[in-house]
Amino acid sequence: MGDKAHTHPGAAGRAPTADRPASLRNVALVGHSGSGKTTLVEALALTAGAVNRAGRVEDGTTVSDYDEMEHRRRRSVQLSLVPVEWDGCKINLLDTPGYADFTGELRAGLRAADAALFVVSAAQEAEALAGANRTVWEECAAAGLPRAIVVTHLDTARTGFDEMTRVCARIFGGEDPDAVLPLCLPVHGAEGPDGHAPATGLVGLLPRKVFDYSSGERRETAPDPRQAALLEEARNRLIEGIVSESEDETLMDRYLGGGELGPEALTEDLEKAVARGVFHPVLAAAPAPPGGRHGLGTVELLELITSGFPTPLERPAPAVTTPEGVPRPAVHCDPDGPLVAEVVKTASDPYVGRMSLVRVFSGTLRPDDTVHVSGHGLTDRGHEDHDVEERIGTLSSPFGKQQRVLPHCTAGDLACVGKLSRAETGDTLSARDDPLLMAPWPQPDPLLPLAVEAHSKADEDRLSQGLARLVAEDPTMRLEQNPDTGQIVLWCLGEAHRDVALDRLRNRYGVQVDAVPYRVALRETFGASGAGRGRHVKQSGGHGQFAICEIEVDPLPPGSGVEFVDKVVGGAVPRQFVASVEKGVRAQAARGVAAGRPLVDIRVTLLDGKAHSVDSSDAAFQTAGALALREAAGEAPVHLLEPVAEVLVLVPDEYVGPVMSDLSGRRGRVVGTEPAGPGRTLVRAEAPELEIGRYAVDLRSVSHGTGRFSRSYARHEPMPPAPAERIREQDQVMA
Template structure:
């Protein structure tokens, strides 16, 4: 009998029976193995050894008695933080997975602070207890130093390098590993185990008592009263659910040690959707929507947290239902306005509102397949097929009550990569494939640069790039080539110079005649273009003066030396000549353009490069290396300021050419502790020694 048949799935009857939990943590911490164990059937074997790092989100729903637990596994590599953020939106509580052989890394600390800012309940699962370098006490101490009020409710039992069970410090019980893979019943500890429990129980118990609403309990405990878990159960549950207390649980997926204890924390401590709260919701037009809660009878409000394309069923959406009930064949309103959250237009994700969108098949994700459903109630996380116009982060709502859920925090892609079809036959396929990929991945930004003529994809890192190229190749059958990203330069005149444009063609019949004399002067950066008319005596007829300006503007757009647009100059028309028959609008346009070209040479024209202002937020201990790295990028460091606790913000202006790989290099220099934002500020002179290297990139 298959695992699906042996574990028939019964949907929840009420939102109170639902728990949604996201697993987060660094790559290599054993997160995916833990996810596999938590979602496996009782007694099933779990793969051991190192597993390939995940690049996407895994979702599976497990029925535990009357409760339905949906677990979301997220990638551990920083390039896929977008998947982590989506997982946080899908869930109501967070399980941080750390290895007993490592300390808590900086990206995990950053994510913990992010969860703390919004008050998400959290717990810590310590894995890889069998490693030779594993030190459970050390990693617990590190968690307490970094996370605050985190306490180990359990302790692993190790014998000969193997995990044989866990000690329950509060209940004074032990659960040993069942060699058949089942769930063993708790039992009394041995004398040595009991002594170990008593030695370590005090600090944990005191921390739990501090969360109690019974103010006399601590005093009674200090006076010697024996306090057991039954007296603290409700206080502990409330403290975990409200993110005031963070349990630490040792788990060993291969033997299932600690798995039942972890499930107990999830089921008892983590909140059901009605107690977890709902993200901000407005109407589709941006006005106040009114009160909303996880009520199956309320108007529908749901959100697409992930979109994929299945070769058999087409577009497949992972949907979190926040309020109301989602039914197959319902007709819904779809809203998507990422720009409202990002503060700017998000390339590839224009704002849209669609009415009368039909819902396809609804199903619950299981570890080994799906369970078809005819509906999903508030609080559930389900798969939905064939929602044609809904993208990741879009809102699904009742057509009579259109809603818009504020999108989750979007990481800004900072690593550009230029791509092109490997063959002319792939060009149309590439355009179509990228439209689908961008609709699925809100962390991917697509830009068609009209100056460099490159298609640039803005990504979160090299692993994100590799995953993108693999998706294009394997799923969409498009081969692409990657090119260096070219910088959009500008040209400008560096000193005043005179120029003459002369167009004389009089070889018989109607000819062309126009002569103009101009003075070209540089202006300060950002001043743009000025045209001044100082012609006297009608040397250039009045009707042709706008033609001269038009010709100058046309040449400015094309450039005069290296083919880059001209900026920041004043052109003064001083004199000229006209012919009563052969002069024309086009002739004076050509003469104006010729005057600029005639005045341009290496001594009068220089290249300008774009400069960005960047703000780097970095852990205090890495400020020095970050600033040293910036100096090597021709940066002007303007200063620092205090950031959030333990962090400094470094402000600098850096040429864009020096930032093409900065997302990768900053991660290395800061040991993953830094993020940065960038914003264009101006163009500045390109050093002569770099003009050939950078300027030659133009196609």
């Protein structure tokens, strides 16, 4: 693994380009928040010559200068792309957010990538991060991506590299811990005043070489006797791991027979095992020292990416159909094939407008082409299906705040497309004469409600447009106009996701909004039969108003709605006014009779009434019907009904007890549990929606970030007296 030749795209002021899929590598950097992904991207860009020694692009910005909000929050909240070149290959580094609230951005990055670098920080408690890291690892496995592990922050390590490697093998190796082994061991320098000896180099196990990074420039040396003795045991275990995963059965025979396996054969087999996703090498990395160019392990990482990670040619593309759903033959990564590309991210730039990050799976995308845009079927989240044609604007490659113009984007590559006014995240771009639609990637369900109101009259005019642009960028967000409460609700993935949505509305779209308490759709019903008499008699000169009706109200089973029965005899209420009584009753039921919530599951029977030949009217009998229903409610108990949700919680076995206890504390009922794969349990429960408004946040705390849940409406049922009284008191305060 020598220091190979590489180009300096940053110094040359041009965007890295690739005309052949074989010279492309698309790599997602994933891992828990704070693991050092963005810092590692900057270190790789410096080593590859994409930035200068100060880590700056020509305009003085860094490769991490994407979004002012990220700087304010000191946390990545969106997918970003940094292209670099190494050993004749263009490497698209996709920096993904590590926080669980931005799983949608993570999955978009995995969709665009062909392999993943899993970044783990030695400065964080390994055991505490095990759950969250395992969840992200499973996301990568579900996407079928080969993975390598990178240990960062060795300069401030709480956990040594050897111990971190063992933890990773236990967490990620599953039944085969030998599938997670180090390729290099860190070499430590002199011990500092704090008692910590920083890593200054690496010992390459296969080539038996020391790579010294202490000066900021990588130098190769032979190991001294002490280093040689340390590496042999790790080297033998690494060889056994490689041989056991090899497709070449003769390699195992040679090894067991005591034959010497050369570094070239082992390296070639290692690369194949990594590309197949059956072996996950562990490496170490750190930024370059001041004035240096090579950060610890960055050369080894770039070499692993170019030689061990698959090209787009080796990864099957998602299935395609026509927009009508007719299956089509699989597409292949062929620059001369039919155009099939996908929008993996949508963003708004205050200067250039909407920008779409596109991954081309087949064909070649060129500026000024007219393409067909196929919708993605997320109408429940505010994204309408569409089949439209749009013209491709400028193609560019992002680098920090720069956008470097590209002449084209070939199969396997990624590019930013400007001003696609209709295309949204998840949409497919294809040829006009052969429209296609790619199978969508799964989006996490937003389960944390955020009710918003315009801050002022001027904001009301901009609110709908701002919300539409917000959900167009983020398919993990669902926009709802609640028909029961009248609230505008943004469903988010968590509190950080919610805060980002509010920030973007205010600072990017210029809409000032107020977050207001989310109202659950409560209802009312009669607890027993009641009777009422509605009398509306007024005389004020000219035609007066005269209407009298008598009704009886009976409770019905849940889900019955409001029934109206006419049992008037003898024409006491003229035929033309019976419908008026019903209209008044239903209008009053919609407004509620006790707590201002819709009244449901009742039968209203019209028994008798009186009319006047001149003063009776439609309006008068509507009013009488409403008055009769309100009087009946005063005679019978009225129960408050709350919605109950069916909740499915998927957690590791060790958290089943805490989850069930937490649900019981929310007035929930555990219906049952069942195995859901190795070490996982599915908990089925029913819980009032009033008690699970923050469950998307609270479950992470209970399960240490490992739990997932879904919810669906089950029914409305009577609320217990104590919480019902609290709701009535709150309504009185608000009134």
